[in-house]
Amino acid sequence: MLTEVAGLTNFFASMPYGDEWRAHRRMFQQHFSEKNLLRIRETEIDIIRKGLLLNLYQSPDEFDAHVRNCVGGLSISLTYGLPIERHHDPLVQYTENALVHGAAASAPVKYFVNIIPQLKYIPEWRMPGAHFKRVGRLVREELTELEEKPYQKSLDLIEAGATHRESFISVTLERHCNKPNFELQARCAKETAVQVFAAASETTVASTLTFILAMLKYPDVQRLAQEGVDSVVGPDRLPEFEDISRLHYVSAVIKEVLRWNPVLPAGVPHFASDEDSYRDYYISKDCIIIANA
Secondary structure: OOOOOOOOOOOHHHOOOOHHHHHHHHHHHHHOOHHHHHHHHHHHHHHHHHHHHHHHHHOHHHHHHHHHHHHHHHHHHHHHOOOOOOOOOHHHHHHHHHHHHHHHHOOOOOOHHHOOHHHHHOOOOOOOOOHHHHHHHHHHHHHHHHHHHHHHHHHHHHHHOOOOOOOHHHHHHHHHOOOOOHHHHHHHHHHHHHHHHHHHHHHHHHHHHHHHHHHHHOHHHHHHHHHHHHHHHOOOOOOOHHHHHHOHHHHHHHHHHHHHOOOOOOOOOEEOOOOEEEOOEEEOOOOEEOOOO
16 A cells, blocks of 8 residues: 555665665664764753653643654654754654655555455546545645755755754765765655654654653652652753663663563555565465564
């Protein structure tokens, strides 16, 4: 549904394994590697302190929207270097909606075309049961705009010399600007960039909201965690990443939250390009595999 009907074969997550997939993966890992964490942390601290903390202080009842705007804004800022609005950023909201529609379209058993691939040849117009073709077209239009719009905005800022901050796009394009295959690398960067929000947003939002739920459910744990922060940080400043090594109880609480309600994988179907075996299972070529989530 997502690849052949919606036509989203250029998205990193839906690419078949091969040279192109490896090129996208390599480009992603070069920027979002452990050695680049210090460069990323500055952006994280800036958006959390100037956006999330202030929003939570002014309207704590809207914590869900604040967390989503912060995480989505952080992903977009790190990827494209674009400035983000403190409240209800339109690009964050559009991105979130487009990815929700894309995820719904990729659900394994929602559409018969995932079970009977020949249905993809049904024409969209005035055909009973062709609703999935219209859904595929709308998803394709949304995700294509999501791929193009922020990328073009980022290019405009780079060309004008008005980049808000260093980003995946600016660093990657600069790395390849003098290479003969620059156009190919630029396309690869654009296609890889759109996956960052999808990879980071929902899992990070879910983990953060689960942490809030745990603190509301277990106030004694919250009190001890706050005492741990106060003893290390004190009353005169905000926590820094350098404090993590001394925040033993808080670190243990976070690990327990992730164990208590882990974020599950999406269970996206995979296609076996060749025969294989796993434990006592024989997997034939062209078999559809859905991971147990």
